[in-house]
Amino acid sequence: MLTHFLRGTTALVCLSLATPVAAQEEPGFLGTLILTVGKRDLSFGTALSRTVVDEEEIQDRQASTVAQLIDVVPGVTLVNGTTPQGSGINIRGFGANTTFGTDQKIAVQIDGASVGSEELYRIGTQLFTDPMLYREVEVLRGTIGSFAYGSGIVGGVVKLETKDASDFTNGELGFAGSQTFEYGSNGNSKVSSTNLAWMPTEKAEFLLNYTIRDQDNLTAGDGSEIGNSAFNTPSYLAKGKFTFGQDDAHSIALSHSRTVADDKDVPYDQFGTDGGMFGNVDRVTDTSQTTLEYRYNPGNDLIDLRANLSYSDQLIDQSYVAGSSPFEGTGTFAFLEPLVNSELRYETTKLNVSNRSLFHTGQIDHDLLAGVEVQRRVRAENTAASAPGGTDDRVALYVIDEMEMGNFTITPAIRYEKSTIKAAADLGAYPDTYTDDAVMGGLALSYDFNNGLSVFGSAAYTVGLPIIDDLGTSTTAQRRIDLSEKSRTLELGAEYTRNDLVAQGDNLTVRGNVYQTTLWDITSYSVSGSSATELERVETKGLELEASYGMQSGLYFDLAGHLGEGKEYNPDGTSATWRNTAADRVNLTIGKKWNDKVDLSWEIVHADDRRDSSGNDLSDITLHNLRTTWRPEIALLDGTEVRLGIENVADLDYVGHLSSSSRKAPGRTFKVSLTKSF
Template identity: 45%
Template sequence: MNGSRPEGSGFNIRGFGANGTYGTDQQVAIVIDGVTTGSEEIYRIGTQLFTDPSLYKSVSVIRGTVGTFEFGSGIVGGVVQFETKDASDFTGGEIGLRFRQTLGYSSNGEGYHSSSILAWQPMENFEVLLNYTKRDTDAYKDGNGNLVQYTATEPYSGLAKIKYTFGDANEHGLTFSYQKTATDEFDAPYDAFNVVNFGNVNRQTESEIATLKYEYNPVDNDLIDLTVQYSYSDIYIESEPTNPGGFADYLLDGDHDYSIDKLTVKNAMFFQTGAASHDLRFGVEWISKNRLESQISPTSGSVSVPGGTDERIALFIVDDIDMGNNWTISPALRWEDQSIKGAATYQGDRYDNSALMGGISARYEFDSGLAVFASAAYTENLPILDDLSNASYMTQPEKSKTYEIGASYATSDVFTGDDSLQVKANIFVTDLWDVTSYSGIREVESSGVELELTYAMASGLYVDLNAAYGDYDSLSSTGVSADWSNAPANSARLTLGKRIGEAWDLSWEQVVAENGNKNLGGYGVSNLRATYRPQSGVLEGTEVRLGIENAFDRQYKPNLATEYATGRNFKLTLAKTF
C-alpha cells in the first residue's frame, strides 16, 4: 500500500490491513520477534511500521485467518512475521568477531544507505550483535520524469541483541533485544497519503521494541519446549503545524504516544496417541495497550487522539495432528477477554468484551506428490481505543469467517531427469460483517484464487510464477453494494533466472497488474537483478547486487497507491564481511 515514503506505506493482504484513510484496520498483524506492533487506526498518518530490512534474517507471511490464532484476534488478512538477525548468523557459530558493512546507492532520488553490523561471539554459548542502518533519499521521479513531492526520506535504525544459552546441553536460553527506528519530516503534508490538504507539519516518529525471552527445551523430553517472553513496544509521533491557524490545527498538533506491554507463556509438545502424532502448542498471553490523549477540537469537542487503556487476557491452543494415513488435521482455538477504559475526555467509560474463535484445516497427501487441503476459520476483532467516541462500536466486535480449499503438487524428474516442480493453487472466500473499521460500511465479501509455481533445473535455470485474482464487494450501511475500495489488484509476477555455480544469480522479473476499481488501466513492469558472491580469494565474503527497477521507465500507479510509482531506478549494493 503506497510505499512512496515510510509514513504512508503498509501491508495489505486480500483487501485488509493498510488503507488510504487510517494506518490500519487491525486485520493484518505485524509481528517482530513475537512482538505485535504498528497496528493503530491513526487518521491519515499511515501504518507506523518504521523499521529496516537490514535488521532481519527472515520474513514470512501467513495469508488468511486459520494460521493466526497464536498471534491475535480479528486477523482477517493475515500475519507478516519478522525475525531479527543473531550474531551467529555472521560468525557461523564460531568464537570470534565479525564485522559486515553494506553500502547502497539508488539513482532515482540519489539515495544512499549504510548498514553496519558488529557480531561478537566470545564463547560458543554467548553472542552479541549490534546494527546501525542509515538511509537518505531525495524525492524520486515517476515514469514521466516528474518529481513526486514529499517523497524524500531519511530514516535510521538500530538493533542490539544478546543471546546466552546454558545448561548441560544448552537447553536453557536467554535473549534480550532492543531495536529503534526513527524518521523526521519537515514542512511535509499531515496526510501521509497526499490525498487531503489539511496543511503541513514538522513531524518526528520513533518506534522502539524491547524483548526479553527465556527458552527451555530439554533434549530428552518431548513434552517440554517452553518459551516465556515479555515485550514492550512504543511508538511516539510528535507533530506541529508549520503554519498554525488553520481549520485542522487540532489534528496537526496532535501527538501520538502509545505503548504495548505483552507477556506470553507458551509450550510445545510432541506425543503419540495411538497411530496419531501430535505437535501441540498452547499458551496464555497478557496484553496491555496504553495511549495518551492529545488535542481536542475547539469547535466540535472531538479528540484527535483518544486516550485510554486496552487490557486483554488470551488463551490459545493449536494441534497439528498427523493421523498416520497421509492425513494431517490442525484444529486451533483462541479465547480473548478485554477490558477497555477511556482517559481524559472519555474518563469513566469502560467496556468489557470477550470472544471465542477458532478454525480447523485438513490436508491429505497422495503418494504421487499431489496433496489437497481445506480450512475454515472464524475470528472477532474486538473494539479499539479509537472508537471510544461511539458507544455502540465499543460493544460490537467485527466478525469474520473464511473458507479455503486448494491443492499442491511436488515432483522431480519432470522433463530432464534432474529438474523439480512445485505447484500450489488456493481458493478463498471471506465474509466480514458488523463492520466498525470503515465509515458507512456494513459488510465486506471477498473471494479469490492464488497460484504459485516454482520450476528449477540442475543447470541453474529456474522459473517462479505467482498470480492472484479476486472479487471484492462491500455493502454500505444503507444497503448499497459496490466494489471494495481496498481491494488489491489482480496481478501476476513471473521471474526467469539462472544460477551459475554458487557465485552468480541472474534474473528478469515481469509484473503485470490491473488497477481494479480505480479505472487507471493496467500496467506491466520489468525488473532486472544480478547478484555476485565470490566463493574464494580475496573477495570471499563479498556480495555485489545490481538491479534495475522499472527498466522501461513505465508510468503507472499501483491499485492501492496514492502516488505514481518510481520511474527507472538503478540500484547498487556492496556488502563485505570482515
C-alpha cells in the same frame, strides 16, 4: 479473466524448468517442509497460505521499506508508497486503507513484539522500520494461521525476525560481520548498513547493527517529482543470546531495535504528495521494539517452553509550520489545528508463554501448541487529534493441535480472548470502560497422497474486539461500542512437488488455493459518502498461486499470482466493489544461477483491475525488473557480494493500486550495492 489466468499459469508451469531441493523442518503450528528452488521458499505439507522472504531475497530486492519486500506476495498490496512513514500493508483486501494505516485486520510482529496497530488519521506508520535489520519476513495470509498471534485477524500476519550473530559467525568463536553500501539513482538514495557480531564462547553471542538510509524526492516515469517521498532514517539493532544449563536446555535472548525520522517542513498527510488543506509539519517519528525471550528445551518431546516478553513504543511528535495551510486563520483551520499540532504515542507491553509438545495417542501423532498471552496497550490522550487516549488490556488462551493420522492431518485451533478498554478522559454520562470477550477458532485438514500431491482445506472464524477508538461520546462511538466485528474464511487448495520431472535433478513445486471471506457486524467501515452508517457486510474471494521450477543447470522460474474480487453491501440492499480489493496480479521471475557465485534474474509483474484510493479505475501495467548478484571468486575479494538492479526498466508512468492519484510510483531506478563480510 479467471480462465485466461489459469490457462496462462498452466502454460508457464509447464514451460518452467532448480537445483536439488533443500528441505528443513519448520517447528510450530502446522509443521512445514520448505522447498528452496529459485529465490522464493515455498511451503509444502501445510494448510497455511504462507510465504517466506529470506535474507537472500531481502538483499536482492534492495527495497527501501519492509512493505516493498512483501508486496510481491500473492494478495499483498503496498498502499501509498515508498516511504516508511506513509506506506501501509494490505492483505487480501484488509489492512491499510485510504484513511488509516491499519483497520486492525492484519497483525505485524517484530521478534514477537506487536507493532503498528493504531488508527491515526492520514498517517501510515503500520510498519516503520528498515529492511536491513531483518533476516526473514514471513507472511501468513488469511485467518487460519492467526490464532497464536491475535484476534480479529482477517487479512493475515506479517512476522519479522531480526538478524542473529550466528548469521555472521557461522557458530565459530570470535568476531565477524559485514558492511553494505547501497546506492539508488532515483532519489539519490544512499544506504550504509554495518553488522558487528561476536561469539566469545559457544554459549554466548552478540550482534550490533547500524543502518542509515537517506533518500531525496523520487521521480515518476513522466519525469515529474513525487512530492513527500524523501526521508532520512537511522536505525539500529542490538541483540544477544546466552545458552546455559545441562545439555544447553536453557537460553535467554534479548533484542532491541529502533528507527527514527526527524522530518522538517513535510506534509502532514503522509498519503499525499503535498500539504494540501492540512499544511506542513515538523515531525519526529520514533519507533522501538524490545523483546526478552526465555526458552527451555530439555530434549523432552513434551516440553519446549518459550516465554516472550515484549515492549513496543511509537512516538509521533508534530508541529505545524506556520503559513503552510491555505485555511490558516479560518474556522476550518481551527478544526485542523489539533491534528497538525499533536503528540501521538502508544506503547504495547505483552507476555506470551507457550509450550509445544509432541506425543502419541493410539494411532494419532500430536503436535500440540498451547499458550497464554497477556497484553496492555496504552495510548496517550489526544482526543482533539482523533486519537483518544486510554488503555486496552487483554488476556488470551490458545490451543492448536496438529494431529497426524496416516495420510491425514487434522488441525483444530481455538483462541479465547478477553479485553477491557478504558478511556483516559472522563466521558461523563457515557461509559468510560468496556469489557468484552470471545471464543474463535478454526479447523484445517490436509491429505497427502504419497506421490507428491496433497490437498488441503480450512475454515476459520475470528472476532475483532472493540479498541480504544471505539470509546467516546459521539453517536458513532456509541453505535460501535456494543459490536464486535466477525469474519469467517473458507480455503481449499492443492500442492504438488516432484523431482526429476523433465530432466534429472530438476524440481517442480506448485501450490494453489482459493479463499472466501465474509466480514459482518462491521464497525471500521462506513457506507461510502456517509459516516453515520456502517456497511452491512464485506465479501471477498480469490485465487492464489505460487510455483517454482528449477533445473540442475541453475535455470529457474518463480511464479506468484493473485486473482480476486470483493463486494461491500449497504444496509439498504445496494452493493459496490469492495473499496480495498486487491488487484489481479502475476509475478514471473526467470533466472539462472552459476553455483552460488552468480545469479541473474528478470522479473515481470503484470497487474490489472486496479483503482486508486478514490475508486477511479487505473490502466493495466506490466513492469520489468532486472537483478544480478555476483560473488567474485578472487582471493582479494573473498566474502564480497555485488548486487546490481534496474527497477521499472521501461520507465513506466503509473499510480500504484489503492494509492492516492497524486502519488505516482517511481520511474526507472538503477541500484547497486556492495557487501563485504569479514
